[in-house]
Amino acid sequence: MSGIDVDLAVNGLITGVFYALMAIGLSLIFGILKIVNFAHGEFYMVGAYAYTLIALALGVPVWIALPLAFVVGALLGWLTERTLMRPLYAGYTSWGLMRDEYAVIVTFGLSLFLINFVDKVIGPYAYRGPPLVETSRVVLGPVLISGHRLLAAGIAIAVIAVTAALIKWSFWGQQIRAVSQNRLGASLAGIDTAKASVIVFMLSGGLAAFAGALLSPVINASPDVGIFPAIKSYIIVVLGGMGSVPGAIIASLFLGVIESFGAVYISFQYRDAFGLILLMLFLLFRPQGLFGEKGREV
């Protein structure tokens, strides 16, 4: 393996970690609510702006601005669930009764609203978030990486691990998994499915916003910055298996590395196409993804 290959592998894995942080929230929402949130990228965008403006305009230290961005994303998730999503399934215990195509329209509308709202209120200009560390270059053998990118990747891994642990072992995590498996059954067992939905939307919004904040020194905040994480997240959720958190993590790393090597050894022009080609192959030969279930409740 040459020096550049090591460089590509490391950078690909780091990119994959960021993809995972973006995609887990989307995967969770699909797992619980069985809908695709088309405004997911805009939660990322709001987090990037929240972190940057809190730190730059208010002068708040970056280590406080970072969790505050998570809180802003979580609050936006709560607001979205209570005002836009709840009316879609209120009173229904089975997803078969719910008109989930409305959710597509509602979240798509929310996405357009948020992009244009930020464009008009904050302005069209891009903002670069302040880095967590000022070290611009860290040398690790053949790999040269910015200090912020390295630290951000470490934080992203920690956040992903904590999220996975919470879902697996915490009280609310177990309830979320129960609702994910069978909403009616969970409801009959006394689980508050509406509350589970709120928690998932808040967690999803918070994680996407946190990813936006963490990456804002690398990918400058702008009104349309959410389009990129949204598209990557949709691909990852399908590759990993819809609703599967471990699947989303593995698919993210896989996609990051494939894109990194493909961009150099095939063409940078087709970098974003590699994910779409993988998506088509999976839909043809393994539509349930890496860890997904073969069928859906009807």
Place this chain on the structure above:
Amino acid sequence: MAGLLRRDMLGVALTVAAIMLPVAGAQAADPIKVGVTITQSPPGSVVQGTQVKDGLEVAAKIINDAGGVDGRKIELVIEDTQGLPEKARAAVEKLATRDKVVAITGEHQSSAALAGIEVAHRYKIPYINTNGWSDVIREKGYPEVFNPGNYNSRVGAAAAATMKELGVKRVVSIAENTDYGIGLAKAIGEALKKIAPDVQYKYETLDRASKDFLPAILPMRANAPDAIINLMLPPAAYIMMNQLYEQGVAPSAKTWLYDGSGLADYPDFWQNVKEAGKGMLVFGLYHPKMAQPALGKQVGEAYTAKTKNEPNRLLFQAADSLFLIADAIKRAKSTDSGALIKALGETKYTGTRGEITFSKDKGYAFNQWLDVPYVTFQLTEVNQKVGDSALVSQAGQPLDPAKLWKPAK
């Protein structure tokens, strides 16, 4: 009976005249509608769209405060294209058919302009291309399309001359995958072949919607060129510059960074690039130290009073676009399309940047103001204003590399 009829006829005629007179008066005072297509929402460059809108509004105010054009005020009818060709096409269609504008201007993205001029050509309506740099816009040879703004061949020649004077041997352009970016990358290659055939040149096209350019930059770190030319627009350009800097590629002791996209006068430039912009050489269409006609100074001051921002190149290009339309209406004494196109073709007008005339040569020179003024300057400090930057050379003047700032090894 005949007398009675004559009296009745006279009465009717007087009544009609009495009704028509105020109408005729109102028509004379009706505003002249000028259509504007700009980007006001993503994914196109909203920053550029905002600067163009400001420039047109400043120019419209100057014209209207001076009594308008033959007593009629200028009214701007603005359409958002989002920088998308299909939206630009629809916008021009609407402006021409529903709003009945006398001319269209404002477009600042080549891909959108290329779509818009097709419709303008079909309706034979004057189209002043404010900032579409692609040579293809001119090469179409449409008589309705006039270009008082910059063009790719001009930047290509300027960039090639700078590379020659820097004495570099290997040059890489990083271009966005648009008509503008690819066209300009090719124009630089053509110009280098003519004036510096020994220079090895290649260009990489990158997706402007992409957010991570590391895989394209890593191979450059292993084998760094002598100069990298940026042909991308924000926000992608900022991300790319930051990654070039983080990887130690450029600006560096080995590699110059040259900007052919006019990034430095964007209001958000320094906030987004910081150290990555220090040392960058810039192809500039505006610098406060450039010689400028009185109208340019008036527009610059009005813009600063309106927005509290420093003047920028797009402000002047946009203002000139509208001044040219007003000048053509005055000379044609009509808003008829054919008369306006003829008058525009005969333009000899001192605008905000100099005396504008349109060449009739074929190819990229068609209906183009060939002598668009430009300078080369270098940013030598972080957060440096364009006015404080080092003016390295003006159009046609040689550049002395020994006087340039370069990072230490």
